[in-house]
Each structure stands twice: as structure tokens, then as C-alpha cells.
Amino acid sequence: MTDKPYIRLSKRMAVTVLLASLVPLYVFGMAIYWYLTNAQEEQQKESLRNLAVNQAKAIGLYLAERTSLVEVLVESASLEQLSREGELEKVLNLLNQRAKSFLDLGIIGANGYHVAYVGPYHLERLNYSESTWFLKTKVHGVYVSDVFLGYRGVPHFVVAVRKGHNPDSWILRATIDSDVFTQLVRSAQLSARGDAYIINQFGLYQTPPRFAGQILEPAGIQPQDLPVGRVTVRDRVTPDGRRVFSAFYWLEKEGWLLVVEEERAxxxxxxxxxxxxxxxxxxxxxxxxxxxxxxxxxxxxxQERRRAALDAQLAHSARLVSLGRMAAGVAHEINNPLAAIGELAGLVEDLMDEELVKASPNGELFRDNIIKIQQHVDRARGVTHRLLGFARRMEPHWDMVDINQVLKETYSFLEKEAMFRGVQVTLDLEAGLSLMKSDQAQLQQVFLNLLDNALDAVKSGGHVTIRSRRNGDGARVTFADDGPGVPPDCRDRIFDPFFTTKAPGEGSGLGLSISYSIMQKLGGDLRLLPDGGPGAVFEVNVSPAGE
Amino acid sequence: MDEIRVLVVDDETDFLRSVVKRLNLRKIQADGVESGEAAMEYLAGRGVDVVVLDIKMPGRDGLWALDEIRKKYPGVEVIVLTGHTAVEVDADRAWSRRGAFDCLIKPVRIEALIEKIRAAYEKQRGVKA
Known part of the structure; x- marks a missing residue:
């Protein structure tokens, strides 16, 4: 039974359905994924943008406030006042009162030397006339420096305000507390993986970054590309290899670039x-x-299996029907010649008197043969008359049958033939088998058929055994031969009509089929014993007919 | 007892001749013809008690003869012979509808035929009487 077409079909269906259902699923999944991540990124960028702007404002404000403080101080006090002993210190404390923002305070004269100083460093003897901040302050009057090392060797930046003009000008310089400032700048940081710092126009850190890099080192950013006046958000890789979103915003007054960044989620x-x-x-x-x-x-x-079985059944039935019709036609054709043979032989028998028989050495043989010919015609008639179905006329005719007697008679029909073929037939009949109600003629036909088959099966020198035994009310008769037996692949077809293993012309294939039907009709059965061995063993069970 | 007069109608020559001879050997006055027409001719000239008629279906010859005989010689009983097996015969039963006494299927044992002939003769005599 091939189910290859179904395997192909099922594979194709599986592929189609899976494609049809999974592809949209994946497409949809990817779309969602893309949307989510995109949305996430946009959100991040937006936060950074806002943060940068706000933070820049805060930082700008802070620096503006510090600068104002220094400016106010410069305007409100004279040089003399400020240079008095302890005065600067008081001022510094005042400035830092609310929030510590200044590290030191110093007055530097026009010549570049400190006039007064308060702070943690020793800067009194140092000269600043060459320093950038000094020169710039002299020019601009108010100046917020970039971060530089200066004399103190520590990164810092200053707010410086000039009072007066050369040669009487003096500068009040305040150093912003870097820690405080850095804190302020870093307050923009969004999360643990974020950062906020300032770089100057040359790309150098003005506040220390949290991860890689140090103050005054290059940040790896080109500030020149970045437009002034609005936030630029860029997706970039930091020098230490982190992928980040960076928001850039210029603090225009200071010339500083605020960088707020967040690692890409x-x-x-x-x-x-x-x-x-x-x-x-x-x-x-x-x-x-x-x-x-x-x-x-x-x-x-x-379903396929059922249909195939049904088909097989139908085909079988159809075959039987057509065979049946053919057989019916054949039967008719056979019956006429048979009738002729029967009558011709019958006439010879009728005319054969004792004188004729004695007149020839073969006389007995002639008479015997004539009789046998008619018996065979009878036998053939039996077969053709029962060929297909049974008519009303052919219903079983009940007798009280002596099984053993029937067997002996059957044997007598074929005795000569067996001798002729050199086959030894043994009758092993249980004595005293009771009479039983059955159809003698039909039983005889069955026995004849089986004995005939057995004789055909064995070659010269073979043996056939006919055995009868009581079996309850009935009898069991077996026909055993020592021929080749029935091949296993024929066993379940052996009772099929027209099934024969003989060469064409040697057997119609009807004998066993008819015998089987007869036994069914009489209420017994006929079967081939599966391992009777050595040859074939057929068993007939004769049941007495019921009332 | 009178000998029963029988006419056998069959186109199988061997069968016909043998059956007629065998009937004669058994004290039945039998004769044979080989066709329906011949049978009608014979019946026109001779008295017959029983006709044994081969139907040879599906040919029409036998049935035609049956009809003719029953029509023209209603006193003559007809026994129909056929080579068909019992099933077809029973299913058709044309022979019965057409008034034949009985039907036998070839090949037929001579004893059975004679039995049927005697029975037909009895019937015929019964009618006559």
C-alpha cells in the first residue's frame, strides 16, 4: 500500500501552511521589535535634548551668577579696602556663604603680581603678566577662563574682573571650585551609564568625564562641526568603545560645549x-x-485503505459475476456433448451382452470402461449442474448416509486410475460410524473431488490416505497425500472458484470451490489443515443435518 | 400395457440416435427428429404420447415447437431438455409457463428420463380418461 502521494501532499501542505502562518508572524514580530527599539531611541534622544538645553541654561546661569558676584565685589569695594589684612578672607567667606563655589580669591595688580590672596595655594610671589587669562581680562574686562593648570599645577578655571585702566588697573580673580562645578555639570546625567561634561572649543575636557579620559585631555570630539544655538544629538562611539547618544549644546558666552550622553539602551x-x-x-x-x-x-x-478494500471486494465480486456468466455459458456448451457421450456409451452398454463380453479377451475391459465412461459423465454432470448456485431442484436430498460406505464407493470409482498411476491409497475408516442424515450424492461429489485432487498431487509411488473418525454426532474425514502440499501463498485462495495450480486444460479450478460450497450448504465444513504435512491434508467435517 | 409413444426432438445427432435406441431397448416406442419443423410434420402423421424436446435456448426453435405442439396437440405432453444449468432454467421457467410437463437438464440419466416419460404418460392418460 503506497502512501507516497500522501507524504508528498502532506509535505507540501505543511510547508505552505507554515510559511503562510509563520512568515507574517515573523514579519510582525520584527516590525514590533523595530518599532519598539526605534521608539525607545527616539525617546532617549528627546530626553537628552531637553536635558542638554536645561542643563546648559543652569550652567550658564551659575557662571553668570559667579561672574556677577565678582563684578559687584569689584564695583563695591576699593582696592585699599580689599587689600587690607583679612579683608579678602572675609569676602571669600561671604561669597561662599550660601553655596561654596570659590576656591580662592586674589587681587592682581597691573604688573601681574598678587596684591592680596586668600586660598589654599602659595601664589604670592608669582607673576601673571604673561598668562592668557591675565591678558584676556585686561582686554575684555570680565573673563571666564578655560580650565588650565597654571602655577598651581592643578586643573582649574577662574573668573576675573578688571577694575580701572592702565596703569592703575587691578584684577580681582576668583578660582571656581572644580568639584562643585563638576557636580553641577554631572547633575545632567541621566542614568548610571550616562555622563555629562564640558569641553572647550579645542576639544579638551573642562570637567572630568566619568569613564575614560581626564580633564584637559582631548575628548575625541570635533566641536567645530557642531552648530551653535541648538542641540545636536549624535549617535557615536566613545574613544573607549561605548556606543552612546550624545547631545551637544554650546554655552556661547563661555565658548564651551556641554556634552550630555547616554549609553544606547x-x-x-x-x-x-x-x-x-x-x-x-x-x-x-x-x-x-x-x-x-x-x-x-x-x-x-x-479512507484510502477502506476504499481499496471496497474496490478489491467489488472487483472480486465483479470477477466472480463475469466468471459466473462465462461459466454458465461454458456449462451449457459442455452439457450437450456430455449428454451425447452419455447416451452413446449407454447404448453400447445396453447392447453389450454376455456373449459379446466373453467373445473377446478384452470383453470385460470393454464393459468396464463403458460403465466407467458413464460414471464419469455422471460425475461431470454433477459438477456442471452445481456450477453456479443451487436451484430449487438442486436442494439437498436427505438420506441416512453411511460415510464409510460412501468413501468406499468413491474409492472404487478411482481405484483403477490410482493403480494405473502407481499411487497407493489407504483407507483408514473407523468402524461403526453411525448413519447420519446428509445428502449422499453431494457428499460423494466432495469426496470424489478431494480424492481426485490427491491422486493428481502425488507422483507414481506416492501415497494417499483416507481416514474417517467419529466427531461427536458427525464424522471427520481426512484426505492426506504425500505430494508437494499447498504452497503458503496459495493457501487462502485454494477454495476460490477457478483457482488452480494445474496447467491450463488440466483442471477447471472449480472442484474445491464447489466442494466447499456443498459442505457449507450441508452444514459441515471443508478445510485445509495448516500443518498436516508432508503433503496436503484436507479435512471434511460432516454434521448430521438438523431437523 | 400399450407401449408409450415418444418423439425425441434434438439437433444433436449422436445424442438423438442413442437415446431413441436406448428407449426402444426399454420397451418404449421412440422415434427421433432433428428439428421443430420435422417434429410438427411427424406429429401431423402419427400419434404421440410424449414429446421430449430440446429447447436449445437462446435459439427460438425449441420454444416455438413447444408452443406449436401445445397449441395443435394439447393432448401431447412435452418434456423439455436443456443444457443450461439449473439457475437459468429456474429463473426463466418459460417451459413451465408454456405448458411443458417438466424440464430435465442434460446430460440426463436414462432412468430419470424414463421416469419422467412414464409420469407424463400417466398424466396424459388421466386426462384422456
């Missing part, structure tokens, strides 16, 4: 969720599809 979670959903979805869909397909295919196969 890992898409790990989103990816993980999407992958998990897709995997689960795929698994469920695939499972369902394959399960349903298998179910369906099994249905198909079962």
Missing part, C-alpha cells in the same frame, strides 16, 4: 521578548499544523 530585553514570543508562536503553530496534518493524512490513509 541595550535592546537585549526587547530582543529577548520578541525572540521568545516568536519562538513560542512558531513552536505552537508548527506543532498544531503538523499535528493536524498528521491527523488529516491518517484519515486520508484510512
Amino acid at each position: 541595550s535592546h537585549g530585553v526587547a530582543a529577548g521578548v520578541v525572540v521568545a514570543i516568536l519562538a513560542l508562536g512558531s513552536a505552537i503553530i508548527s506543532g498544531a499544523v503538523l499535528f493536524l496534518l498528521r491527523l488529516m493524512i491518517r484519515q486520508f490513509e484510512a
Whole structure:
């Protein structure tokens, strides 16, 4: 039974359904993933943007406030006042009162030397006339410096205000507390992986970054490209290899660039969720599809099997019908010659008197043969008359039958033939088998058929045994031969009509089929014993007919 | 007892001749013809008690003869012979509808035929009487 077409079909269906259901699922999944991550990124960028702007304002304000303080101080006090002993210190404390923002305070004269100083460093003897901040302050009057090392060797930046003009000008310089400032700048930081710092127009850190890099080192950013007046958000890789979103905003007055950055959110979670959903979805869909397909295919196969069985049955029936019709036609054709033979031989027998028989050495043989010819015609008639079905006329004719007697008679029909063929027939009949109600003629036909088959099966020198035994109310008769037996692949066809293993012309294949039908009709059975060995063993069970 | 007069109608020559001879050997006055027409001719000239008629279906010859005999010689009983097996015969039963006494299937044992002939003769005599 081939189920190859169904395998192909099921494969094709599986592929189609899976594609049709999984492809949209994946497309949808990826779309969601893309949307989520995109949305996430846009959100991040937007936050950074806002943060940068606000923070820049805060920082700008802070610096403006510090500068104002120094300016006010310069305007409100004279040089003499400020240079008095302890005065600067008082002022510094005052300035730092609310919030500590200044590290030191110093008055530097036009010549570049400190006039007064309060702070942690020893700077009194140092000259600043060459320093950038000094020169710039002299020019601009108010100046906020970039971060520089200066004499103290520590990164810092200053707010300086000039009072007066050359040669009487003096500068009040305040150093901003870097820690405080850095804190302020860093307050823009969004998360643990974020950072906020300032770089100057040359790209050098003005406040220390949290991760790689140090103050006054190059930050790896080209500030020149970045437009002034609005936030630029860029997706970049930091010198130490982190992928970040960076928001850049110029603090125009100071010429500083505020950088607020955030590491790009890992898409790990989103990816993980999407992958998990897709995997689960795929698994469920695939499972369902394959399960349903298998179910369906099994249905198909079962139906196919049923249909095939039905077809086989129908074909078998059709064969039987057509064979039956053919056989009927054949039977008719046979019956006429048979009738002629019977009558011709019968006439010879009628005319054969004792004188004729004695007149020739073969006389007995002639008479015997004539009689036998008619017996065979009878036998053939029996077969053709019962060929297909049974008519009203052919219903069993009940006698009280002596099985053993019937067997002996049957044997007598074929005795000569057996001798002629060199086959030894043994009758092993249980004595005293009671009479039983059955149809003698039809039983005889069955026995004749089986004995005939047995004789055909064995070659010269073979043996056939006919055995009868009581079997309850009935009898069991077996015909055993030591011929080749029935091949296993023929066993379940042996009672089929027209099944024969003989060469064409040697057997009609009807004998066993008819015998089988007869036994069924009489209420017994006929079977081939599976391991009677060495040859074939046929067993006839004769049951007495019921009332 | 009178000998029963029988006419056998069959186109199988061997069969016909043998049956007629065998009937004669058994004290039945039998004769044979080989066709329906011949049978009608014979019956026109001679008295017959029983006709044994081969139907040879599906040919029409036998049935036609049956009809003719029953029509023209209603006193003559007809026994129909056929080579068909019992099933077809029973299913058709044309012979019965057409008034034949009985039907026998070839090949037929001579004793059975004679039995049927005697029975037909009894019937015929019964009618006559």
C-alpha cells in the first residue's frame, strides 16, 4: 500500500501552511521589535535634548551668577579696602556663604603680581603678566577662563574682573571650585551609564568625564562641526568603545560645549521578548499544523485503505459475476456433448451382452470402461449442474448416509486410475460410524473431488490416505497425500472458484470451490489443515443435518 | 400395457440416435427428429404420447415447437431438455409457463428420463380418461 502521494501532499501542505502562518508572524514580530527599539531611541534622544538645553541654561546661569558676584565685589569695594589684612578672607567667606563655589580669591595688580590672596595655594610671589587669562581680562574686562593648570599645577578655571585702566588697573580673580562645578555639570546625567561634561572649543575636557579620559585631555570630539544655538544629538562611539547618544549644546558666552550622553539602551530585553514570543508562536503553530496534518493524512490513509478494500471486494465480486456468466455459458456448451457421450456409451452398454463380453479377451475391459465412461459423465454432470448456485431442484436430498460406505464407493470409482498411476491409497475408516442424515450424492461429489485432487498431487509411488473418525454426532474425514502440499501463498485462495495450480486444460479450478460450497450448504465444513504435512491434508467435517 | 409413444426432438445427432435406441431397448416406442419443423410434420402423421424436446435456448426453435405442439396437440405432453444449468432454467421457467410437463437438464440419466416419460404418460392418460 503506497502512501507516497500522501507524504508528498502532506509535505507540501505543511510547508505552505507554515510559511503562510509563520512568515507574517515573523514579519510582525520584527516590525514590533523595530518599532519598539526605534521608539525607545527616539525617546532617549528627546530626553537628552531637553536635558542638554536645561542643563546648559543652569550652567550658564551659575557662571553668570559667579561672574556677577565678582563684578559687584569689584564695583563695591576699593582696592585699599580689599587689600587690607583679612579683608579678602572675609569676602571669600561671604561669597561662599550660601553655596561654596570659590576656591580662592586674589587681587592682581597691573604688573601681574598678587596684591592680596586668600586660598589654599602659595601664589604670592608669582607673576601673571604673561598668562592668557591675565591678558584676556585686561582686554575684555570680565573673563571666564578655560580650565588650565597654571602655577598651581592643578586643573582649574577662574573668573576675573578688571577694575580701572592702565596703569592703575587691578584684577580681582576668583578660582571656581572644580568639584562643585563638576557636580553641577554631572547633575545632567541621566542614568548610571550616562555622563555629562564640558569641553572647550579645542576639544579638551573642562570637567572630568566619568569613564575614560581626564580633564584637559582631548575628548575625541570635533566641536567645530557642531552648530551653535541648538542641540545636536549624535549617535557615536566613545574613544573607549561605548556606543552612546550624545547631545551637544554650546554655552556661547563661555565658548564651551556641554556634552550630555547616554549609553544606547541595550535592546537585549526587547530582543529577548520578541525572540521568545516568536519562538513560542512558531513552536505552537508548527506543532498544531503538523499535528493536524498528521491527523488529516491518517484519515486520508484510512479512507484510502477502506476504499481499496471496497474496490478489491467489488472487483472480486465483479470477477466472480463475469466468471459466473462465462461459466454458465461454458456449462451449457459442455452439457450437450456430455449428454451425447452419455447416451452413446449407454447404448453400447445396453447392447453389450454376455456373449459379446466373453467373445473377446478384452470383453470385460470393454464393459468396464463403458460403465466407467458413464460414471464419469455422471460425475461431470454433477459438477456442471452445481456450477453456479443451487436451484430449487438442486436442494439437498436427505438420506441416512453411511460415510464409510460412501468413501468406499468413491474409492472404487478411482481405484483403477490410482493403480494405473502407481499411487497407493489407504483407507483408514473407523468402524461403526453411525448413519447420519446428509445428502449422499453431494457428499460423494466432495469426496470424489478431494480424492481426485490427491491422486493428481502425488507422483507414481506416492501415497494417499483416507481416514474417517467419529466427531461427536458427525464424522471427520481426512484426505492426506504425500505430494508437494499447498504452497503458503496459495493457501487462502485454494477454495476460490477457478483457482488452480494445474496447467491450463488440466483442471477447471472449480472442484474445491464447489466442494466447499456443498459442505457449507450441508452444514459441515471443508478445510485445509495448516500443518498436516508432508503433503496436503484436507479435512471434511460432516454434521448430521438438523431437523 | 400399450407401449408409450415418444418423439425425441434434438439437433444433436449422436445424442438423438442413442437415446431413441436406448428407449426402444426399454420397451418404449421412440422415434427421433432433428428439428421443430420435422417434429410438427411427424406429429401431423402419427400419434404421440410424449414429446421430449430440446429447447436449445437462446435459439427460438425449441420454444416455438413447444408452443406449436401445445397449441395443435394439447393432448401431447412435452418434456423439455436443456443444457443450461439449473439457475437459468429456474429463473426463466418459460417451459413451465408454456405448458411443458417438466424440464430435465442434460446430460440426463436414462432412468430419470424414463421416469419422467412414464409420469407424463400417466398424466396424459388421466386426462384422456
